[in-house]
Amino acid sequence: MAPSELPHPGVDDLEVGPILLALADENRRRVIAELAARPDEERLCASFDLPVSKSSRTHHWRVLREAGLVRQRDAGNRLYMRLRKKDLDRRFPGLIEAVVSADRH
């Protein structure tokens, strides 16, 4: 079957509440921080080292995607993820950068 398109919110549908809620979780914040370190890089979801089970990871991917923080690409049996940096910077300038740098103490 063709790689099904995963549902992503449009740029104008991004909301601060869900984004902050998504970023409030340490595991997800770690993912975003790693993605933000190389904003143009598309990363394999499996390459993130989270201390949770496989099904919990799926849950976190979904939260990040539905909040509009990442764009996911289904490549058959693999999932790739990329930070929606442009969209986020346009709608919420400085937010991602502030959160990521806040986490570096």
Place this chain on the structure above:
Amino acid sequence: MAPSELPHPGVDDLEVGPILLALADENRRRVIAELAARPDEERLCASFDLPVSKSSRTHHWRVLREAGLVRQRDAGNRLYMRLRKKDLDRRFPGLIEAVVSADRH
């Protein structure tokens, strides 16, 4: 009785997680936005117009205080609140500003 001191986290105890969690709520974000508009002003808690009950408001004050977003001063039968702007800016530069301006669409 002397105005009891309310428990506030120290500057170095501020954590990103609880702060983002506190800001994920729309009511609390509104309070922070209003405080941020006049950072040096101390405001009466009762002056905020939140569409929730009295006891719910107390709950939100506590969340904001325990996250370290505001400093509260107990003046007998009244409670004053002030944004901990300096502390927040020192620990998480740009974060509050980004969140507040993000809410203005």
Place this chain on the structure above:
DNA sequence: GACAAGGTACGACTACTGACGTACCTTCCA
């Protein structure tokens, strides 16, 4: 074909959140 790897779906469980009402406390003011 068989199997491993990466993901999803579903249900379950625990813990927490936001909301509320009621009762109570403290202070100010008529």
Place this chain on the structure above:
DNA sequence: TGGAAGGTACGTCAGTAGTCGTACCTTGTC
């Protein structure tokens, strides 16, 4: 001496978040 106003404490309740295990699907590889 009373209110009335502003807050807190406590218990409750419904909804949601994070976690997990199990079963299953898809793809690549042996």
